[in-house]
Amino acid sequence: MASSAAPSLPHIRLLATGGTIAGAQTTGGRGYQAGKFSIDALVAAVPQLATLARLDVEQVAAIGSQDMSEAVWLKLAARTQAALDTPDIAGAVITHGTDTMEETAFFLNLVVRAEKPVVLVGAMRPATAISADGPMNLYNAIAVAGRPAARGRGVLVVANDEIHFAREIAKTDTTQVGTFNSGHRGLAGLVNAGRLHLYAPPVRRHTAQSEFSLDGVAALPRVDIVYAHAGMGRELIDATVRAGARGLVIAGVGDGNLGAVPLAAAAEAAKAGVAVVRSSRTGGGVVERNIEVDDDKFGFIAADELNPQKARVLLMLGLTRTREVRALQEMFFAY
Numbered sequence: 001m002a003s004s005a006a007p008s009l010p011h012i013r014l015l016a017t018g019g020t021i022a023g024a025q026t027t028g029g030r031g032y033q034a035g036k037f038s039i040d041a042l043v044a045a046v047p048q049l050a051t052l053a054r055l056d057v058e059q060v061a062a063i064g065s066q067d068m069s070e071a072v073w074l075k076l077a078a079r080t081q082a083a084l085d086t087p088d089i090a091g092a093v094i095t096h097g098t099d100t101m102e103e104t105a106f107f108l109n110l111v112v113r114a115e116k117p118v119v120l121v122g123a124m125r126p127a128t129a130i131s132a133d134g135p136m137n138l139y140n141a142i143a144v145a146g147r148p149a150a151r152g153r154g155v156l157v158v159a160n161d162e163i164h165f166a167r168e169i170a171k172t173d174t175t176q177v178g179t180f181n182s183g184h185r186g187l188a189g190l191v192n193a194g195r196l197h198l199y200a201p202p203v204r205r206h207t208a209q210s211e212f213s214l215d216g217v218a219a220l221p222r223v224d225i226v227y228a229h230a231g232m233g234r235e236l237i238d239a240t241v242r243a244g245a246r247g248l249v250i251a252g253v254g255d256g257n258l259g260a261v262p263l264a265a266a267a268e269a270a271k272a273g274v275a276v277v278r279s280s281r282t283g284g285g286v287v288e289r290n291i292e293v294d295d296d297k298f299g300f301i302a303a304d305e306l307n308p309q310k311a312r313v314l315l316m317l318g319l320t321r322t323r324e325v326r327a328l329q330e331m332f333f334a335y
Contacts, residue, residue: 021121038062052139065101075092159180225250256280266300
């Protein structure tokens with residue numbers, strides 16, 4: 001569907017995947033069903049969008065983002081790229097659930113080849129809730145995507161009047177509208193009722209400068225995450241190897257650490273050809289090489305600044321290009 005806004009306004013492609021922003025509360029309780037409303041219904045609920053852009057809308061999926069999958073990622077990336085390759089499209093906005101939004105945003109940040117803005121947007125309250133946050137978030141996201149100043153900054157996420165870089169954003173609270181945080185390098189900017197205040201651009205490689213391509217990629221390599229804890233054994237690591245994982249991300253304690261028993265299992269997996277990345281479950285900080293764990297000896301990869309879920313995304317894409325540990329490590333330093 002195309003809107004009837006004035007031709008002088010920027011032309012934005014709006015791609016919908018569902019999520020809480022399109023959710024409807026169930027009768028008589030706090031629960032809700034994600035993805036219940038179509039993208040046409042969301043747009044109709046915010047008539048002020050017509051003052052910002054000419055919108056084309058497309059329903060790519062209608063799911064809660066806990067059900068986001070690599071197959072949907074591939075479809076969404078293809079539809080986003082097709083939109084941005086259209087000459088008169090100024091940018092793309094993607095509605096998405098908040099649970100896995102940071103992973104989808106980072107995936108698109110690595111595979112979409114364009115300088116044009118790509119903005120993900122969601123909500124913490126369903127569309128039928130009192131004081132739903134979705135309408136203003138959507139308004140702000142459209143405003144950001146339509147501004148030339150947002151070009152070249154990689155994939156962005158708009159929520160709660162904040163603009164986040166895809167690489168930096170993390171969900172940090174189960175229910176609060178201010179759930180998103182960009183701890184390492186800070187916000188990309190602020191957006192107040194459609195008015196932008198942009199900060200410094202990102203410093204790591206993304207989008208148009210990325211080496212990753214989905215050409216000929218029908219499925220992504222399997223990469224699992226194993227959460228470390230006190231008293232951990234080797235069973236979970238062994239299980240991922242038996243299940244055929246080509247990569248393994250350890251959500252390690254502290255600086256990406258493991259106890260002696262799981263460390264031996266991870267070293268055996270690496271020796272067998274499984275790419276093993278050490279990240280941290282702490283939610284912040286840098287996992288550096290060869291601090292408490294001898295990465296050179298064991299053939300491990302240090303996650304640098306990436307949390308476990310984003311390390312998984314980068315490792316999957318890295319494994320579409322190489323299995324060489326040094327080359328994979330350089331990707332974690334570059335992206």
